[in-house]
Amino acid sequence: MELFLYTALFSPLVGSLFAALFGASPKTKIAGIVPSALLGVSLISSTILLILVFTTGHTLHVEMMTWMATGDLYIPFGFVVDQVSVVMMMVVTLVSTVVHVYAVGYMDHDKGFNRFFSYLSAFVFSMMILVMSDNFAGLFIGWEGVGLCSWLLIGFWYHKESASWAANEAFIMNRIADLGMLIGIFLVYWNTGTLQYDGAFAAMPSLDTATLTWIGIFLFIGAMGKSAQFPLHTWLADAMEGPTPVSALIHAATMVTAGVYLVVRSSPLYELIPNVGLFIASLGAFVALFAASMALVNRDMKRVIAYSTLSQLGYMFAAAGLGAYWVALFHLMAHAFFKALLFLGAGNVMHAMHDELDPFKMGGLGKVMKGTFVMMTVASVALAGIFPLAGFFSKDLILEVAFVNHHYVIYAVLLFTAALTAFYSFRLVALIFHGEERYKLFGIHPHEAYKFMLVAMSPLLLLAVIAGAFKAGYFDMVTQLLPDTEYHVHSAATYWIMTIGTQLLVGFAIFYAYKKYTRRDIKVPDGTSKMENSFAYKLLINQYYIPYFYEEYIVKAYRELSEIFWTKIDQKIVDGTVDGIANILYKTGNTTRVMQSGNLSTMLKWMVAGTVALLSLAVVFGLAARYSGEIKSILSGLGV
């Protein structure tokens, strides 16, 4: 069994190194095929492990080698395959295989083809480490590795200034959260003596709640950065600069969910500190609403989908915060499938429209791009949470959790956001695929993506539809590790009212979006219409002016402060004092040179002055020596 574990883990690394060999040379097909194949192998070995864990129920725990061993600290490269990590492995490997195959088609005109695949496989490798590691330090390795690969991939088209800027922003913002994570890890080590999950979680109940709350908060700060929660969310929208397969893999399915995985993985800790859980849930609900509102008005197709990811992440954190870890994980899985599908569909549309992103400039593409149209509609329906598809089973479950735990405020917010989600996802679909062919005005003639790209997307389509069915089997497996609280509304009546109600609400939102955006007279908004100058619209289009605030008051302030530090303090003060001392010595030398002016009389005067000084000293000390007794008494009187 260990063989499968190691293949699942290291095949992406092998694929990445293989592709890296061709790094500098121009596009070679092999550099794309081999990593995808290796990822297929990793997918197969993960499914075998899933079947093993699902059927027999016992987990794998293997230690490859020691990493750091000093004093009491002992950190091995240990890997564990238990219920939670096998689910994550499945999600990661499946989505990345699909994205790899898709990317072979998507990137074939790009001269950095080989480099792209080495970075993408490296990303999957670090994600696998993050998911499979058995201790916090291993998690941190994956954490930073994923951050590095996202920096490489966002900044893939480095000749674009905005791409490299977005890459740096993403990396630095993740770094800020990683500091919180690091402090959390230190707290865990110094309080429980070990960083292994099992050892640490076993020792945690004995700690006092104050330290536990601190550990919970710091670990959550780490999760916040990676999953782009409220204060650190601006990087996710800018990360759309990267190629679409990257957004599909990293900023929809895997990396952003790492934060949720962390919270789910440290569920024993968050069980002990419910108030932190409540904070996480309320922040999650807030972010859900916050992101959904921004998605309503955005005019860039990929950013709308990015904001919907952010909003769904809010849902997951809400569920995890309320203690329903298995629900959060389930929603994570389901969301990964249909969101990746949505992104890949968007990729097809982008290619067809020669990298044009504004949905208002498209329209009526449904006739031309039949396959993508079907896939994106099904994905949006799943996202909205209509009955048979995956979204219903995971998202509505979260609403139930909120309702059962009597957090009606969170329930209301999440319900309203569900409606918003339905509205903006179908606003997108309507604008792109229905209505009048506005693209003709811009002289673009779109064409459907390659056949094998659509085939590659089909597993995601299938899963988006049937993922809900796994709920039962998934539930028995995962709850062996996570707390298995059942969420049943006491009376069947309220249950039915609730579900039917949400379905109607969502249906109505979809219908309204369709009616509004498939009208004939839609034209590209050019800032004149009344709606655009309304305060709300301006607030939302500028993302509540948060990026402006960050740029103005943090980035610019930091730059000016460092400029001051350098020019003023470092050169003037610190260096100044050093050179000042040197100058003082030099100047005193100069002034005293006057004494030896060669003129005998002045020199004699100085001589006599010297003797007078010495004589006066003699007098003073003589007197002091003689009357020392009296002087001491006077001084002590003065209290010296």
Place this chain on the structure above:
Amino acid sequence: MEIGLNHYLVLSTILFAIGLVGVMRRKNLLMLFFATEILLNSVNISFAAISHYYGDLTGQMFAFFVIAIAASEVAVGLGLLIVWHKKHNNIDLDNMSSMRG
């Protein structure tokens, strides 16, 4: 009114002060030499006085040697002065500053 050692010492201090004034004030080197003579003599007086009041001849010994030194100093000093005079035909102190620091 008994003349004590202090009187002599006060006297030699006054003379010494006058010598100092001379040394510092004079711009003419020859006059400067005169002033140094005064300094030396004032010291001699104190030597003699101390040797007298402490009944010890060492003071006088020193006085002799001081006189000997003074004599040779004047000899050499005047010689140099003459040589300087031949070269610059003035013995003004202010333009003798070739030994500037």
Place this chain on the structure above:
Amino acid sequence: MLDHILSILIFFPALAAILGFVVNKNSIRSYGVAVATVEFLLALWLWFAFDSNVSGMQFMEQIALVPAFGINYIVGVDGISLFIIILAAFFTMIGIASLGEMKDIKNLIITLLFLQMTMVGVFVALDAIVFYLFWELSLVPMLYIIGAWGGPLRIYASVKFFLYTFTGSLVMLVGMLFMAYFYHQATGDWSFALLDWYRLILPESFQNWLFVAFFFGFAIKVPMFPFHTWLPYAHGQAPTIGSVILAAILLKMGTYAFIRFSLPLFPDASVYFMYPIAVLAIIMIIYTAMVAYAQKDIKQVVAYSSVSHMGVIILGTFALNVEGITGSIFLMIAHGVVSGALFFLVGVIYDRRHTKLMSEFGGLASVMPRYATIFGIMLMASVGLPLTINFVGEFLSLLGFYKQSHILTLLAGTAIIVGAIYMLSAYKKMFFGVVTKDENRNLPDVNKKELFALIPLTVITIWLGVYPKPLLEPINKSVEGIVTLMHEKSISEEAKLRIPNINKDMGLITKSSGEAH
């Protein structure tokens, strides 16, 4: 042969240097490489023969120099100093091998070999006066390297470097003499041997004063916050090889001396001064990182970045527990490798364009892909990405210091953020974007000679990041020795509390690590 290996390690390069005068000009380069390689092999042999589960000194040698005052030539190596010696030998070898075209290269190679002698000497000397001797001698070759082969402002930079460090070490010398005097008072006979001094327990007030005296000498060398202004000038004007050796090895003398001298000799003073020095270290980290961000010249960015990393090292040293000190020693070696490599890289681009201003470059990634990848790896290492060598050091140092104070570590932790900011913005200015200047259009990529230096450094950065055990084990063993010594020697109550008692927890160690297997 084996028990005199340390003296050979010290004096072999010196003799070779003297012989170097005889070697004629055009074969001096191969002569230099040969000597450096032999030295490196000797160092490897030392590592091979080094027994890593002995915490005390190995390969000790003792020759009486001035018996009257107990000054004798004592040398010994333990886990702490072993790897810095190997690093010094390694860097001299790859430095000489990858020397570009320099004027009168013969004298340069001879000076480098002399520098090699002094470097090894500092790290093996166990007698205060011999240590001081090598400590001063190491300034002279560096003075020539910067002064003769440096940039336009070289005289100012080299004189400033020399005088600054020199005054610091004078204060240190006074400290040493006082220490010897106290030793004489306490035990009646004169001795400058460090191991005798370890057994001397001084009252607190003396410890504080002596600590301050030693602190000035070491702080200027590290360089710590207020005394760091010589470093940017020294790096700015030094030739590539000078900067590499200065950054990789010479900066480590200060921090090594803290661990070898200040901590064990004055445990109570170290505890007493822990917070002020920690605050200084934090200022060092954040302040110099921000200054690095404001720099226009890539070499200054790297110079200030090394000051920032030294801040983390100082923090680790003054964590006064095994994890912290081991982390700081490991970070010394890590910083040596990474900043050495970074200065090589800056040298590579300087040889091609003879300018270090970042505004001159842009879009180099497309012009020089191999150079960009190596620079990227080194950038990630210097920012402290896990699985690179720097992360292990930084992680352990910050972890160690966390036990002493939570808030200060949180502040020091911002090192990883501010570090990322200035390194990434420098990388973006140089490598990303479109090629604007046409001189950059056809710059040749990294050639074989430069790769000879860079590839081993990259391999070490990754290898020691993934598998640091071979280094961590001996360091850990020797540090445990020092920490137990400090714990027993410390008088004040607070010191007993701050410095962990290793052998009491011995039971705990076996239990927790056993159970974790």
Place this chain on the structure above:
Amino acid sequence: MFEAIAFYLFAFLTIAMFYVAVTTSQALYALSALAAGMIFISAFFFILGADFLGAVQIVVYSGAVMALYAFGMMFFDTTREVKEKQGNKAIVIGLSSLAALMVVVIVAAPIVGNNIEAIYPMTEGVGNTQEVGMILFTKYLVPFEVAAVMLLVAMIAGIVLAGKKMDLSLTLMNDTDLMTMKEEDKKVHP
């Protein structure tokens, strides 16, 4: 009683003479005042019982040194009075008076221990000159000889420096000057 009168008289006279020597602008007045001052100082010596010293003072100082100065003065054209660029007087007067004050304070307040005992005690009844002779040639023989040598050196220096022709140092002159000098010598005494 007599001694006090003599002391004050001579003291006043000496101070007056030296004051004149220092402040006059006429070189001649300065020289003569100085010589007179010397005489009065020798008078002090006699009062203090150091007869031999007084004699020596008169002979050497007033005689030889003053004579030397007289010759020296004739050499320099000091007939017209000497213009003195007066530096600011305040410093000069201030400094010297301060110095004098300091010394007086030190002497007056017996800070200096007064337990000096005589090394070579004066024995009563024996003539001062005899005693001086005895001590000079027994205890202070070496310094005496050294003083003699010093005087010899000073004499030779005086001659060499002040000699007419001798200031042209032979080593510094170049060959041509040497040749011309030789011809002149031949002409003067063939």
